[in-house]
Amino acid sequence: MHVPVMLNECLEYLAIRPDGVYLDATCGLGGHTGAIANRLTTGFVIACDRDAESLARAQANLEQVDMTDPRRKRIRFHHLPFSLVGESLKAEGVPQLDGLLADLGVSRYQLTEGERGFSLMSDGPLDMRMDRSQGRTAADIVNYEPEKQLADLIFQLGEERRSRRIARAIVRARPISTTGHLAKLIENAVPRTGKIHPATQTFMALRIAVNEEREELDVLLAALPSLVKPGGRIVVLTFMSLEDRVVKHAFQAMERLGEARILTKHVVRPTEEEIGVNAPSRSAKLRAIEMKDEHLP
Numbered sequence: 001m002h003v004p005v006m007l008n009e010c011l012e013y014l015a016i017r018p019d020g021v022y023l024d025a026t027c028g029l030g031g032h033t034g035a036i037a038n039r040l041t042t043g044f045v046i047a048c049d050r051d052a053e054s055l056a057r058a059q060a061n062l063e064q065v066d067m068t069d070p071r072r073k074r075i076r077f078h079h080l081p082f083s084l085v086g087e088s089l090k091a092e093g094v095p096q097l098d099g100l101l102a103d104l105g106v107s108r109y110q111l112t113e114g115e116r117g118f119s120l121m122s123d124g125p126l127d128m129r130m131d132r133s134q135g136r137t138a139a140d141i142v143n144y145e146p147e148k149q150l151a152d153l154i155f156q157l158g159e160e161r162r163s164r165r166i167a168r169a170i171v172r173a174r175p176i177s178t179t180g181h182l183a184k185l186i187e188n189a190v191p192r193t194g195k196i197h198p199a200t201q202t203f204m205a206l207r208i209a210v211n212e213e214r215e216e217l218d219v220l221l222a223a224l225p226s227l228v229k230p231g232g233r234i235v236v237l238t239f240m241s242l243e244d245r246v247v248k249h250a251f252q253a254m255e256r257l258g259e260a261r262i263l264t265k266h267v268v269r270p271t272e273e274e275i276g277v278n279a280p281s282r283s284a285k286l287r288a289i290e291m292k293d294e295h296l297p
């Protein structure tokens, strides 16, 4: 089970109106979605995820939330990448949202299911696609990308300084089809420093590339002024410094243009208490903004 990260802080910054329409751009197993829905009366939440398996689990987890009034669905599930959320708004007949939440990255469920290929801890096929119905897999990248491009990808997306040595070892070991094989060959190529597995950053880089996570985030951030109405709130949770920087700069640019007001002057981090009970929350960073009416001073 994925424990929703910084749930109270997300709800506080979203300042939910019971009659509002909200979008959870990354529904996952539905932790945040359910908590938002529970605060709604006549409003509803559009719950998106590009991972069909996660969405099916969320639907099962959240069945209870909609049991109270079967005539009115407070949660509307949409299987799509968040770069295309405009389509789900259209399908629901919603011109603009009262709030939007994006809890980026992968869930515990995705990470711990070996067969999804995200984890270097449990062996499985080298897949890493959040949406298993499309796109290239991590195996396609490690087996077919030229060595130079592979090294650049590992360096840029994984911030891995030993990227050239890793890329060389990968190319020599081809073909590679499992996470276990990839993790082992990287461990043999570069020495372990500290507690972190030497393949951690390479796995992260591959995951970001496979799911085009940078491109997805750029499209979502650029669409915010058209998706969310004046007075509406946007909350973004990130788990990687690169991603947090992108969000921070996008929010600052929106404030400069008079489109939004930054609500989190400094990035908000989980409490020690939360980290104590949910270790994966330790790297979370929360940023929030409120959309402004461009025509008002």
Ligand SMILES: C[S@@+](CC[C@H](N)C(=O)[O-])C[C@H]1O[C@@H](n2cnc3c(N)ncnc32)[C@H](O)[C@@H]1O
Pocket: 002, 003, 004, 005, 025, 026, 027, 028, 029, 030, 031, 032, 033, 048, 049, 050, 051, 054, 080, 081, 082, 083, 103, 104, 105, 106, 107, 130, 216, 217
């Ligand atoms: C950290 S988890 C969200 C967990 C969720 N808040 C919960 O409480 O269960 C991130 C989720 O976002 C989804 N995701 C990541 N990038 C996405 C994208 N570009 N479009 C749609 N969903 C995405 C992943 O499939 C994953 O289920």
